[in-house]
Structures are given as structure tokens and as C-alpha cells.
Amino acid sequence: MKKLLMAAAVSMLALSTSVMSATIIRVGHGANENYHLHRALEQFKTDVETKSNGKFEVQIFPSSQMGPDREMIEGVQSGALQMAVSPSSFFSSWDPSFDVVELPFIYPSKEAGLRTVHSAEGDKMLGRLANMNLVGLGWLENGVRHVSNNSRPIADIDDLKGLKIRTMKVPAHVQTFNSLNASATPMNFGEVYSALQQGVVDGQENPIAHIFSQRFYEVQNYVSLTGHVITFYIPVMNYEFWQSLSADDQKLLKDAMKGAEDYQQQLVNAEESQQLEAFKEAGTKVNALTEAQRQHFIEATEPVRQAYREKLGADVYDAWMQAIKDSSNQS
Template sequence: MSFKRWLSLSMAAMFLFFFAFCASAADYTIKVGTIQPESHPDCVLMREVFQKYVEENSGGRIKVELYPNAQMGGDREMAEAVQLGILQMALPVTSITASFEKSFNVVELPYLFTTRESAFEALDGELGKELDKRLLKTGMMNLGYFENGFRHITNNKRPIYSPEDLKGLKIRTMEVPPHIAFFKELGANPTPMSFGELYTALQQGTVDGQENPIVLIHDSRFYEVQKYCSLTGHVFSVVHILTNKSFIDNLPSELQEVVKEGARRFVARHREVMPQEEEELIVELQNKGMKINDLTPEQKKPFVEAAHAIYEQFKGEIGEDIIALAEKVAK
């Protein structure tokens, strides 16, 4: 064997040993699951902020592994995996968490929040703390609230300026009771359907439209199969860092704080990025041919009235006390 060949093999062996040693040096692994693609702010900031901070500040004792693109399943499956301790962390919308703790459906009440500022003030404050406390009994805990953005309506028939414009339209919604009730109140025909089937359903005209935040409308390429986008902003889509309580509790105290601080930094940066991202994507959607219309406060008024008309019917399911608290702090 030549000296160069021997040297090359020796160097390769040293690198393999080094990386194997680094991998084994981690005492704990945090697997993070999300349905979002790698280019989405959730994934980008999870890598650039959370993963970097936790791995560096734990001295290599914690390794963070990110699984985007629903590799670990949908939001529901990942939340179940977190509850069972199979997955250490997931980034689901709060409507999924409501499957485990019904009081989280309070966040899904239309027009509860009308600005990001009021939403995060409530979620960082009394409302969020109460929801977090109730979540603990499920074996899970929340490490911070962030967003998908306000939900808006797209369709192929006409721009939406009033509830009358929605009459008879078949609108795909999530299987979230307050969302379904709201669209029924507006006179639309809400049609729950899995997100994976939605593009084809819009393309084939199975449904006339759908409602989602701008980032999802863009990333899902709905501009290819939808003509109108109306900025109704009817629900603020909240996401949070869901983790297994036992996993966090069993970390040494100094590592618990590293993980929690990493989560705080991720949330803070995410909240800075999303408003600008949304503004840029609205322009991009227009450039791709979508007709986008905003609504004045006066035009939104009948939508808000229709929303508040359904609050009463959810007091039993969500809890009268948590709805009263939410309405108080959301002002």
C-alpha cells in the first residue's frame, strides 16, 4: 500500500472516529417534528436559533434532530408521539392540542384576536399561563407560542367583502368546531377535509375555496388553483412548542434551562420574522396573478358579529371561565 493511500485511509478513519465520538458524546437527543417544509420559517429558525443555541450551550450534551415535511406524521400523530414520549418535541397548531385539552379551542374562536400584539400579550400573560397549566395533566408542556398568521379566505367565485358574498360557497375548513360553526353562521357550506387532499379538491372544483394563513396559501401553491384572496383575518393561527413533560423534568436543571431559553429565543425571533414574511408573500401572490382584497373595519363588522354569535354555544365544551378570561385579556 502506498504511503498516500495509507495516509488517506488513516485520515478517513480519524474523521469517522471523531464524528462517532461526537455523536456518542450527547447525553440526550431532542427529536423535533413538524409538518412544515425545510424552507418554512419554523424549520429555518428551529435550526438557526433553537438547535444552535441548545447544542452549543449544553456543551454538546444535547443533540437536536429536526424532522420536517411531516416525516413523523401529521400534527395529531406527532402530538400523540410527544405525549407517549416517543418524540420529544413537536410544533403543532393549538387546534390539535385541543384534542387533548378542550380549553385550547378558545384560541380558535373567530375574531378573539384582531392583532398580533393583543394575541401574544394574552398568550404570554394570564390566558396562556392558564392554558399551559391545564396542559400539564396530559403529560405535555408548552415552551412558547408563535404563529402561522391570520387565516384568510380564498375562492374561485368572487372577492369576499361581506357575509353575503359567502352564501352557498363550499369552503374547506379544518375539523375545528368553532371554525365550522362560524362559516355556517356566515351562510357558507363548511367542508372539513384533510389538508393533503385540498389542492386537488380546489383544482377539481370539489370545493370552491378554503381558508388559511398567507404563508400556507403561498407555500401550497394555491395561487395556481384559486383566483381571489380576501384578507378577512378571522382566526389568528397559533402554533406552539409542545414537549414531553417527563423528558424535560428528567433533564438536569441546568439543561432544562438551556432548552427553555433556546425555546424563548426561537419564539422571539419567529415573532420578528413572520409579519415581514407575510407582507412579502402577499406581494408575491399578487405577482402570481391572485386578486387580493383587504376589508375595512366597517366591512369586517358583520363578520365579527357573526363570530361572537357562536361563542355562547361553545361555553360548555371549552369552559365558560376560560372564554370569559380570553375575552377579558384579548381587549
């Protein structure tokens, strides 16, 4: 009996020591726990903790618990936070080149967008993060953005005229909606539901999964599948923290993030049609653009793209457009 008790005590001590010595990786992001991003990060957590045999402990903080995206990124830069997952557009505050990723109507499909960010040009973009004291671990989907509103279905640019549409605080997004005769109204994500409910804005634009998980469709009469912008998240890690890891541990983290990316795509592909059906069942009308209607939107937003070509430089802009063209030609 004494031997059993002693063995149990030794096991408990070993477990305690193991837990105490685990390296903590705190990850902040702005989405809620139902969103596919959070569930993909839970897969990342499981893989990292399991495959490292408890060497790492991943703690995930959703719903901007660690602050809004800019504050989270700054926290990672300073080392106060090990990791953040934020939209690529936020990194343009330090390097304007990141603006090219989220320009309107540049990707012919989400698949082409995903191939573009995972191309050599996408890797080159991630390499720019080193100048911000960050390391990019890959690309995760934020989603294809669509418009919802309470006034009418959006089938042509004239349908946006006079509507106050909440956008992200991203200049390219603001310029896009203003160029389409809407009144772009930048606003923090956490304020959107109440703003829609109270009529502060007429509508908003977000991926289907966000419209569903945040229940925006409950306070909107129309969802129009405009697909005007495709957005991505970039999981970033503090540079010094990354450099402190062994090559094997770095590979483990990158492989786990690739697994999270794959899992996220499984979730999106399985759930998006069901989410659209939920909108319809709630009484929200859903419409899609025809190719001719989409072309009208593309032509109307050309000045926005050209303005960013001048702002970012032809080298950055043209290289990204070439990567999109190459990715679009892949089967």
C-alpha cells in the same frame, strides 16, 4: 509524525464519543421546509446544539413525516417522539379549554393575540398540558387566517354563501364558516392543493405564509384578508423526558424556544408584504375588509363565541377574553 497521528486519533475518538453520547431530540411538525415555522425551529436547533456544546442533537422532521398532528402529539405523550409542534386547537381533544384560543374574531390584532398567549393566562393554559403528559415550551405563530376562493372577492358574509371552503378539522372553524353561509369542508392539509385544483372545494382559509409556501394562490383567483381567526402552534415535549433534564438544560431549551419565537416574528414581518405582492403578480386579486365590513363578520359569528362560552364554562372563556382586553390595552 507518530505523535501527530496519535493526537489525531485521540481527537477523532473524542469527537466520536461526543456524537454518540449526544441526547437526541426529535421534533415533528406539519409545515413544509419553506414555512417560517420550520426555519424558526432550525434556529432553535442551532441554539440548542451550539449552546449545549453538542450535548443535544436536534433532528427536525417537517411535512408530517412523523404523522398528522394528532399522531405526533400521541407520539410525544408515549415518549416515542421527544417533541412536536402542533396547532393549539389539536390539544382540545384532551382538554376542551384549548378551544378558546382559536375562536373567531376574538383578537383585535395579531399583536394583541401574541401578547395574550404570552400572558399569565397563556402560561396557565400551557400548565394544563401536564395532565396530558406534556410540557409546553412556549407559543409560536401559525398565523392570521384569510379566505381564498375561485368565485369572487369576499367583502361581506353574503359573498361566502354557497361556497365550499376547506377548513381545518376544528369544530369552531367549521361552525364559523357554516354560520357565515359557507359550506365548511374539513380536510387534511396535504390534500388541499389538489382539492382546489380539481374543484372539489371552491376555496380554503389559511395564513398568508401558508397560502404562499403551499402555492395555493396558483389555483385561486381571489385572496380576501378576512383575518377571521388567529392561530398558534404549541411546541410540546414529553413530560418524563423533560423531567429527566437538569434545571440548566430546561432553561437552555426554553431560552432557545424564545429565540425561535423572536426569529419567527422577524421572518413574518419581513416577508408577508412580499408574499402578497407575489399573489398579485400571479394574477390573484387581493382585497382587505373595511372596519365596517369586519364588524359585520364579528356580529354574524357572535353565536359561535357564545356557544363556546357555554361549552367551556364562563370561567375559562371570560378569563381568556379579559386577557385579550388587557393585552389590547398595552402599547
